Amino acid sequence: METWLPNMALKVRKNKSPSLPPPCMLTHCMAVISGAWAANVIWSLRAGPRRFNELRTDIPPISAKVLSTRLSELEQRGVLVRNVQPTSPPSVEYALTDLGGELVPALEAIVKVGHRLKALGHG
Amino acid sequence: METWLPNMALKVRKNKSPSLPPPCMLTHCMAVISGAWAANVIWSLRAGPRRFNELRTDIPPISAKVLSTRLSELEQRGVLVRNVQPTSPPSVEYALTDLGGELVPALEAIVKVGHRLKALGHG
DNA sequence: ATATCGAGTTACCTTATGGAAACCTGGTTA
DNA sequence: TAACCAGGTTTCCATAAGGTAACTCGATAT
Numbered sequence: 052m053e054t055w056l057p058n059m060a061l062k063v064r065k066n067k068s069p070s071l072p073p074p075c076m077l078t079h080c081m082a083v084i085s086g087a088w089a090a091n092v093i094w095s096l097r098a099g100p101r102r103f104n105e106l107r108t109d110i111p112p113i114s115a116k117v118l119s120t121r122l123s124e125l126e127q128r129g130v131l132v133r134n135v136q137p138t139s140p141p142s143v144e145y146a147l148t149d150l151g152g153e154l155v156p157a158l159e160a161i162v163k164v165g166h167r168l169k170a171l172g173h174g
Numbered sequence: 175m176e177t178w179l180p181n182m183a184l185k186v187r188k189n190k191s192p193s194l195p196p197p198c199m200l201t202h203c204m205a206v207i208s209g210a211w212a213a214n215v216i217w218s219l220r221a222g223p224r225r226f227n228e229l230r231t232d233i234p235p236i237s238a239k240v241l242s243t244r245l246s247e248l249e250q251r252g253v254l255v256r257n258v259q260p261t262s263p264p265s266v267e268y269a270l271t272d273l274g275g276e277l278v279p280a281l282e283a284i285v286k287v288g289h290r291l292k293a294l295g296h297g
Numbered sequence: 298a299t300a301t302c303g304a305g306t307t308a309c310c311t312t313a314t315g316g317a318a319a320c321c322t323g324g325t326t327a
Numbered sequence: 328t329a330a331c332c333a334g335g336t337t338t339c340c341a342t343a344a345g346g347t348a349a350c351t352c353g354a355t356a357t
Binding site: 076077078079080081082083084090091094125128129130133150151153154156157158160161162163165166167168169171172173 | 175176199200201202203204205206207213214250251252253272274276277279280281282284285286287288289290291292294296
């Protein structure tokens with residue numbers, strides 16, 4: 052049995068969000084870590100440079116195609132740098148930029164919350 | 175003209191990532207904010223509860239279907255709560271849980287990095 | 298000679314997911 | 328009594344995005 056208090060009218064609130072940075076800013080910034088496995092790539096690089104095939108085995112089951120795509124996107128965005136080492140055969144190292152490194156604490160925060168949600172049964 | 179130093183051999187590194195939490199943990203935790211506009215919903219709720227249609231206008235051009243889907247996912251995950259107010263007609267408020275609120279600093283950190291990448295020309 | 302490895306690229310295919318638009322329910326207002 | 332609102336749900340469709348697998352290229356290693 053529903054008991055609505057009849058005189059408790061629905062107040063229509065002003066339909067504006069509080070004057071905070073607009074959501075499109077968020078959308079744009081979140082795009083920095085968009086795409087499959089992008090966060091994983093950053094995560095794998097947080098302890099230092101890694102090579103292409105190292106990343107592939109760090110992040111199974113990522114495919115070479117997707118890893119390659121993601122690495123060039125992240126390079127374009129300034130999150131990581133690609134370094135060809137003058138070895139023979141040449142090897143390629145990927146490393147976070149300073150700014151890219153600043154994403155790591157953010158990812159850590161998300162992981163922390165994820166753990167605690169899981170612990171509460173929202174797994 | 176490529177000048178590889180011929181005696182600088184390619185050292186094969188041990189193919190294990192440093193002993194840090196495995197990437198699958200990250201994958202799992204990142205899923206908490208997965209799906210179109212999920213981060214935007216959290217972002218819009220960070221200043222307090224919002225109603226369905228308020229969120230729709232906060233986050234254009236989100237569709238009712240996607241917003242509805244996202245809200246129930248985020249509720250399941252323990253990020254937000256749905257509250258039916260005893261008004262007439264009933265209105266529905268969505269608010270971040272305590273744990274959901276802890277995602278806000280993480281999103282803020284990502285936004286901060288996004289801004290600075292943009293400022294450096296990686297827009 | 299041939300096989301292998303690092304570091305990708307290319308072609309093709311599938312599926313999940315988001316968008317659009319119509320519809321629904323119960324209460325309210327004109 | 329017709330229209331309208333909040334708060335959704337349902338149907339249908341298109342496309343982007345990722346997966347698989349095969350291929351490349353140059354340089355060792357066998």
